[in-house]
Amino acid sequence: MDFQTAVKTCIAKYTDFTGRASRSEFWWFFLAQFGVLVVTGLIHEYVYFIAALALLLPALAVGVRRLHDIGKSGWFLLLSIIPLINLVLIYFFVQPSQPESNAYGEPPSA
Template structure:
C-alpha cells in the first residue's frame, strides 16, 4: 500500500472501527496527518484546527483497526490519555507486525482489490 492508497482508504473508512489495518496503512496516514497539520499550522491557526478536526475520526478509526490487526482491543487507544507511558505502550503496539492469521477481528488485510 502506498501513501495515496493509505490516505484514501482511511478517509473512506473514517467511521469503520471494525476490521484490520496494516502497518503501512496506519503509518502512511499518520504521516499525512503530521504533514497536513504542520503545513496548516504555518498558514493559519484556524486552518490548523480544521485539519485536526477533519483527521480526528479517521485517526481514531485507523488506530482501532491497527490495534485489531495486532490482536488488541480498540479500548487500548485510551492508553493515549496516560502521559508518556501510555503513549509509549501504544507506540509499541502500533509498530508490531500484523498477525498473519485470522484473529477475533477478522482476516488479515491484504492488498487492496484492483480498481479501488
C-alpha cells in the same frame, strides 16, 4: 500499501472501527496527517484547528483498526491520554500484523 492508497482507504473508512489495518496503512496515514497539520499550522491557527478536527475521526478509526490487526482491543487507544504510558501504543503500532485470522477478521490484503 502505498501512500496514496493508505490515505484514501483511511479517509473512506473514517467511521469504520471494525476490521484490521496494516502497519503500512497506519503509518502512511500518520505521515499524511502530520504533514497536513504542519502545513495548516503554518498557515493559520484556525485552519490548523479545522484540519485537526477533520482528521480526528479517521485517525481514531485507523488506530483502532491497527490495534485490531495485532489482536488488541481498540480500547487500548485510551492509553494515549496518559502521559508516558502512551509509549506502549507506539510499541503496539510498530508490531507486525498477525498473519492468521483473529477475532477482528481476516488479515489486511496489503
